[in-house]
Amino acid sequence: MELKREKEFVNQYHYNARNLEWEKEHEAPKTxxxxxxxxxxxxxxNKVTSLITIxxxxxxxxxxVINxxxxxxxxxxxxxxxxxxxxSQPEVQELAAPLLDxxxxxTFEVTEIALDRPGVNLEF
Structure with a gap:
């Protein structure tokens, strides 16, 4: 699949420190x-399909917790x-890969600043 991609757009990125006491009374978030x-x-x-991956x-x-x-x-x-x-599933993965990156x-940058230690590397 040959793709021409535009720049990724961050619609939302939210970092919250965990509140385990609150989570005991309410439902804990799930990944x-x-x-x-x-x-x-x-x-x-021109045989070109344009789509937005979200x-x-x-x-x-x-x-x-990151949202x-x-x-x-x-x-x-x-x-x-x-x-x-x-x-196909491989095509879906190819389209989503830059968004996961x-x-x-x-997350690496925000956790490095927020936690004042080396950033967290997410593994997907």
């Missing part, structure tokens, strides 16, 4: 991720995608 797509344009003449995720760590939403416009060259279900980068 999870969801990737969604929005088809934007199908250029039949990553929404929560990362629960011993010391903190993030990162998106990116991509242009699939030489192919018209009519429905998202036409994308952005969450990793942001």
């Amino acid at each position: 999870g991720a969801q990737v969604n797509f929005q088809l934007v344009k199908k250029d039949q003449e 990553l929404q995720m929560t990362v629960v760590h011993d010391d903190f 993030a939403m990162i998106s990116q416009m991509s242009h699939i060259q030489g192919r018209i995608v009519n429905e998202i279900k036409e994308l 952005m969450v990793k980068r942001l």
